[in-house]
Amino acid sequence: MKTVALIGYPLGHSISPAMHNAAYKHLNIDFEYVLLEVSPENLTKKIDGLRAANFAGFNVTIPHKEAILPLLDEITDLAREIGAVNAVCNQGGKLVGYNTDGPGFIESLKEDAKFNPKGKNCVILGAGGAGRAVAVMLKKNNAKKITIHDAIAEKAKSLASFVEGNISNNLQKEISTADLLVNASPIGMHPNINDCPLPDNIKLHNKIVLYDLVYNPYETKLLKLAKNFKAKAISGLGMLVRQGALAFTIFTGKPAPTNVMLKAAKEALLA
Structure with a gap:
């Protein structure tokens, strides 16, 4: 065996x-x-x-x-x-x-969300290891614009520089024109299921695709929020x-x- x-x-x-x-x-x-x-x-x-x-x-x-x-x-x-x-x-x-994290993300994005990032505006929450994998794969798949948001500004700046992207100075503004929003942070993961990576005052539009890498719980607070705004919400499972x-x-x-x-x-x- x-x-x-x-x-x-x-x-x-x-x-x-x-x-x-x-x-x-x-x-x-x-x-x-x-x-x-x-x-x-x-x-x-x-x-x-x-x-x-x-x-x-x-x-x-x-x-x-x-x-x-x-x-x-x-x-x-x-x-x-x-x-x-x-x-x-x-x-x-x-x-x-x-x-296999990066390719696994892109496969899921294309097959589960039916979303092709080519020519699209993408916002990533979190500039850690998962955020880097997501950003690299979005760039390889010809995303038009990649914007990084992280509580630690230097991490966001470093990743944005690596993928020739941008840092978020106005998250609401970036999300308002985004086609894809990815949560690559662990915020909202079990046992902290009542946490959300987006500030309370942020609004989503119903054409955005929200992909939450967190898969436990199966429906995170962020996914519930996306559904409230009639946006497509995809679990990281x-x-x-x-x-x-x-x-x-x-x-x-x-x-x-x-x-x-x-x-x-x-x-x-x-x-």
Whole structure:
């Protein structure tokens, strides 16, 4: 049996095992997906152990997505550009790092939201690792304008510069002319389900597409707000499943049963 792990700290409740194990069972693959809590001080030591033959690879989550880069043998160009790795394939002891978050987001945006960012005005809330992945992919998909908003002005400025975008000086004004609004911050995530990344006085228009990367709870306060304004509101669960499906193929070499993974993820989330 091959093992795939999710490493992070703290891990808490993750729906990834349910999602991946359902896919292994569906395709009758002798794989198992497990949680592996790894503290930052133990990361280097633990990575060496994950080179063992029984590990097909591992997913990486907070706080290791950036810290893991120098510990790997090879990194794809996209992962290097985004500056974060969330999937690592063990190729006979050689660890190769990928980023499936960015492609997972774009796939979900196009398929779940039926939105093509080409030629569109986009606003991103949050300039951390997730915001960077989103911004890079929007640029690669020829968004007309990318505006970054973050409580830490220097972070927003740095990311805006990296993707040749803008920083938000007037959020309401930017949103009023935006086609897409993405929440790439963790604000509103369980257990802080009453938090919202938008100030109370912000108004949305009904032609905007709002994509919230937060998937737990399934309907965040931000998504409820979007629906109140009759805007299209998309949960981050689609991105979670699609990045997982891309990682599944990297680990197993087989096409992922995305619908099976989505059903298992939704059931685990709502359980």
